[in-house]
Amino acid sequence: MNNLKDRVTIYEVAKASGVSLATVSRVINKQGNMTEATRKKVEDTIAKLGYKPSGLAQALATNRTTTIGVVIPSANYVYISSVLNGITEVAKEKGFNLSLFVTSHSKEDAVRMVEKVITSHVDGAIIFDDELNEEDYKKLNSYSVPAIVINNNVEGDKVGCITFGYEHKLAEILEKKIKTNDDQQYVFLHVHNCGRLLARTEKRFSSVCEANKVNYKIMNVDDSSSRTYHDFMKYFETHKKGYFVAYRDSIAAAILDAAIDSGLKVPEDVEVLSLIGTKYAKITRPSLSSMNVDMQDVGRRAMYMLIDLNKGELSTKTYRVESQYKKRGSTKE
């Protein structure tokens, strides 16, 4: 792996153009005044030698990496990719590099990734992970790495956050639905180990159902659409109706398709609501009613907040995004 042996250094550039290190450094940083002649001379030899400054050495000397650490549970979900995409957009615009740390939904990994973020010397971190708790963020802080936490309500000296409001909207939708006196069975699809967002929403679901004394249940499903599809093909052999709340499109779609493929009518018999809607909510028939948060915008905003935080200019450290309900074909209301 010793593949950097023959890197051209600033020293060689200096020698080749007959100036000192310092001068070359000034040229590549476009700072200080110098003769047009020497600048030209240096720039030419830089081009000739194909010199590229070592980001490592620069970072060490300046104590600044212009790198942001991004912690996510996985790259494999559309809503997470959207956040990531928003982050990359602003990062590019503002000239930051990105270091990616994936926790695979495991607490142990998450903690290890936080350690890595610290040793990575990043200028800041954006953390979109459900496993970490306040203590972990504080730790980041104690190593002076400013952070924006997505989907967890924490604030600190150098910690800001962006939270989503799904619960409130869900309660609203449910209550409206319940008021129709439609004799439905309300079902929340529980996915094991899928984080706080889902847990919070589930809790709210239960409390609304209980408060209104309606028939409800929590069902465990696998976090795989094809598995869920098969499970529900079986389920619909004996159950002919239900109002199902699923946490993302592909799970919701699996139920929708299973219902239809079992000869049930959607939304007349079976209704399905997708919690975290993406563009894929629109491609099913009927299309999926869903709750929407513009995740790409969340990513963008996280970056902007982080930059402000670093400058000490972040006045409001908590930003809350309320989800929008998009009623489509999979629900009556």
Next chain:
Amino acid sequence: MNNLKDRVTIYEVAKASGVSLATVSRVINKQGNMTEATRKKVEDTIAKLGYKPSGLAQALATNRTTTIGVVIPSANYVYISSVLNGITEVAKEKGFNLSLFVTSHSKEDAVRMVEKVITSHVDGAIIFDDELNEEDYKKLNSYSVPAIVINNNVEGDKVGCITFGYEHKLAEILEKKIKTNDDQQYVFLHVHNCGRLLARTEKRFSSVCEANKVNYKIMNVDDSSSRTYHDFMKYFETHKKGYFVAYRDSIAAAILDAAIDSGLKVPEDVEVLSLIGTKYAKITRPSLSSMNVDMQDVGRRAMYMLIDLNKGELSTKTYRVESQYKKRGSTKE
């Protein structure tokens, strides 16, 4: 942004535990022999002071970053996220960090990102981008950064690649279809600026159609499913059939849905084939026939190849993945 001022250094650890820098270094690298006593002493003060080695300084001293640079066109497509996910999986397993560089489908950006990869001092790069050409990879090589290129057939001293075979399979499918003598109009959906993969496939599509003298055309569509849906709702007012080849699921789904919402029968009147199938091909009704490559596996394999390449143990530098045709409900054959 000077947020690393008060970082605890190895020097402070050394002083606090009454040993030299070298000893502390040995402890954190678990190398060399030493008294159990001194090791314990050092480890204790490391814990007490909350010392974390600076990855930067380590990298500079060892000339090794244990970081892999990943270049992708965007984080916003499912098939790209899948590759990314495969990469992260192996990276974690093998202890590599990831630096992410997004080119936004622009040649200019792509070149800039390659520069960044070089200055980043990464131990290797995985490049999944359609804009770059052989010359750009050579450049990476000349800076001694080994690379695995996805979706472009290049080989070099320290360059390996993984290529996909869509064209061949598509030709096979088309020819089989054409042999049925079904009087279809064959339509390839051209998306502007969507890279070599699509261009190659389109070319093959045309040549097969021409060779068999069938009625075909290339249509421009927008790389947005809702836009495409609207365009095709209009299109199907005057066109009542067609065999459509779209390059990814959401575009294919848009056409499928537009056909159905226009009262046409799929696959009787309209047939749709999705080139780069993902799990979302299964959620439409009818489900989308698609060509599949396990993108996550491609990501994993790229990492393994890169690791081997670095060790000089990569015997076969080109790996080709043939796509599988999954016939589902959106096509007759």
Next chain:
DNA sequence: TTGTAAGCGTTATCAG
């Protein structure tokens, strides 16, 4: 087993 000191490739502070 442990310490000393010379790098790693930059930046930045001084003088000149």
Next chain:
DNA sequence: CTGATAACGCTTACAA
């Protein structure tokens, strides 16, 4: 306008 030279935080021969 330019050149020495001391950091930056760590690794690693080489000595002791």
